[in-house]
Amino acid sequence: xxxxxxxxxxxxxxxxxxxxxxxxxxxxxxxxxxxxxxxxxxxxxxxxxxxxxxxxxxxxxxxxxxxxxxxxxxxxxxxxxxxxxxxxxxxxxxxxxxxxxxxxxxxxxxxxxxxxxxxxxxxxxxxxxxxxxxxxxxxxxxxxxxxxxxxxxxxxxxxxxxxxxxxxxxxxxxxxxxxxxxxxxxxxxxxxxxxxxxxxxxxxxxxxxxxxxxxxxxxxxxxxxxxxxxxxxxxxxxxxxxxxxxxxxxxxxxxxxxxxxxxxxxxxxxxxxxxxxxxxxxxxxxxxxxxxxxxxxxxxxxxxxxxxxxxxxxxxxxxxxxxxxxxxxxxxxxxxxxxxxxxxxxxxxxxxxxxxxxxxxxxxxxxxxxxxxxxxxxxxxxxxxxxxxxxxxxxxxxxxxxxxxxxxxxxxxxxxxxxxxxxxxxxxxxxxxxxxxxxxxxxxxxxxxxxxxxxxxxxxxxxxxxxxxxxxxx
Numbered sequence: 001x002x003x004x005x006x007x008x009x010x011x012x013x014x015x016x017x018x019x020x021x022x023x024x025x026x027x028x029x030x031x032x033x034x035x036x037x038x039x040x041x042x043x044x045x046x047x048x049x050x051x052x053x054x055x056x057x058x059x060x061x062x063x064x065x066x067x068x069x070x071x072x073x074x075x076x077x078x079x080x081x082x083x084x085x086x087x088x089x090x091x092x093x094x095x096x097x098x099x100x101x102x103x104x105x106x107x108x109x110x111x112x113x114x115x116x117x118x119x120x121x122x123x124x125x126x127x128x129x130x131x132x133x134x135x136x137x138x139x140x141x142x143x144x145x146x147x148x149x150x151x152x153x154x155x156x157x158x159x160x161x162x163x164x165x166x167x168x169x170x171x172x173x174x175x176x177x178x179x180x181x182x183x184x185x186x187x188x189x190x191x192x193x194x195x196x197x198x199x200x201x202x203x204x205x206x207x208x209x210x211x212x213x214x215x216x217x218x219x220x221x222x223x224x225x226x227x228x229x230x231x232x233x234x235x236x237x238x239x240x241x242x243x244x245x246x247x248x249x250x251x252x253x254x255x256x257x258x259x260x261x262x263x264x265x266x267x268x269x270x271x272x273x274x275x276x277x278x279x280x281x282x283x284x285x286x287x288x289x290x291x292x293x294x295x296x297x298x299x300x301x302x303x304x305x306x307x308x309x310x311x312x313x314x315x316x317x318x319x320x321x322x323x324x325x326x327x328x329x330x331x332x333x334x335x336x337x338x339x340x341x342x343x344x345x346x347x348x349x350x351x352x353x354x355x356x357x358x359x360x361x362x363x364x365x366x367x368x369x370x371x372x373x374x375x376x377x378x379x380x381x382x383x384x385x386x387x388x389x390x391x392x393x394x395x396x397x398x399x400x401x402x403x404x405x406x407x408x409x410x411x412x413x414x415x416x417x418x419x420x421x422x423x424x425x426x427x428x429x430x431x432x433x434x435x436x437x438x439x440x441x442x443x444x445x446x447x448x449x450x451x452x453x454x455x456x457x458x459x460x461x462x463x464x465x466x467x468x469x470x471x472x473x474x
Contacts, residue, residue, distance in 0.1 A: 006111050007023060008032075008114050009031065009115045010033050010090050010116050013040065013042065013312075015318055015319035016303075018315075019319035020032050020082050024082060025339070026327050026337050029083065030115075035087070040068065042143075043064070046147075048147060052149070053149035067313075071316075087103070088100050088101070089102070090268060115302075116268055116303070117322075118264075119304060121265055122138055122262065123162075125424070125425060127374075129237075130258065130378075132231055134153055134236045136255065137258060138164050139164075141257040142171070145171060145177075151255075152255040155180050156257060157182075158182050159256055161367075162360075165259065166208065166211040166215065169215055170215060173215060173220055180252075182220060182221070183223050184222070184224045190363060190365065193362065197359025198356060200353075201356040204313075221251075223242070226242040227244065237255055239251060240256055264308060265306045266307075266446075267450040269295065272295075272300050275295075275297075278438070281358060281361055282308055292325035292343075293325050310357050313353060314357075371431075375388065380426055384411040384412065384413075386412045390410055391426060391430070395429075403426060404444060416452050427444075
């Protein structure tokens, strides 16, 4: 065991909290870095203290209220035994050190062992009008409801596909918002075909069916098997258009929640030097890990949706498993812990959830060849204002076959979002234009800072080693 062990957990969602709980039970005191103001992650996000509104856990989390409460209580009990740092953004990683930003100041955080539980973000596929004010991701719509106590519009349409589509629509309607429609690009036939795998988690399947049934019973229009054509408006959203079976439809609305499932947040793992592999199930590149959560980098562990989308229940299990692997690597036997978790039980539960996840991906597959219908004048990268024509011209004229080359020539993915919103879309467009697979076009390599940070603290803080001296002098 090293003379001084410094364990850092990035993320205070279900995975990070259960990892911290396991480590504390073994006598460790980890640092827990949380970008949010309060623990819980996205799925169990808490309103900020003094939010100015009060909503019960039952109202905020529905069927998951008991799980949310358990997570919140667990972390509250752990606070005296961990070094919890809320509102702390991790923006870079060097060997043995994270760079963080808190209250406008850069704070380096050393580590000997690191658990990355960075969670997920929305998978966005653009369509005409997606940059209009009033268009939000599904996750953004959830943040507005949970953390700010408001809806994203007076008449809201939720569009895309995936379980989150129905969950957010249900949460909005249950809260009293006017949900005009739910537009699902997946078909009922596809979802029914996936039913045998979904039965691996019958309670979860039942909740999903309940959301759909509740929405229909309360007069919310639910359309499946649609093709989204665009969002209309000038200074804001006015309507959404789609077609199905040759018939075109238009529905008036003032806001749209858009999303096509979730995508793992992997940029920190990339900066930490983890090796990546293309994952067919998640349809993206993921950091390699073993069954216990060990990455290809010694002392770095991966847990939760940031290592592969599997949901909150799996994140709790994976957080425990990664912490147990870390303790094992330190020479601390799990059997020495009070109420020691059974590794075999954890892995069996994770395997069962994985079979369910295969069913989810079958039921809510992405639209086939989505970029083929994107008009040339549609923005793909809104940060750098790069449209589809610019990308297609670059592929044709410069013979680009790899996404980072396309990025270098067009600046797609170089803006504030660092490819979070546009990266996957650019990969789809490149793959379609070249007749390649997503795996063949590669992945956007992460660059520090992975999220926007103030410039001044970076230039004048003596602790910052990530920025070269010559760059600070300019």
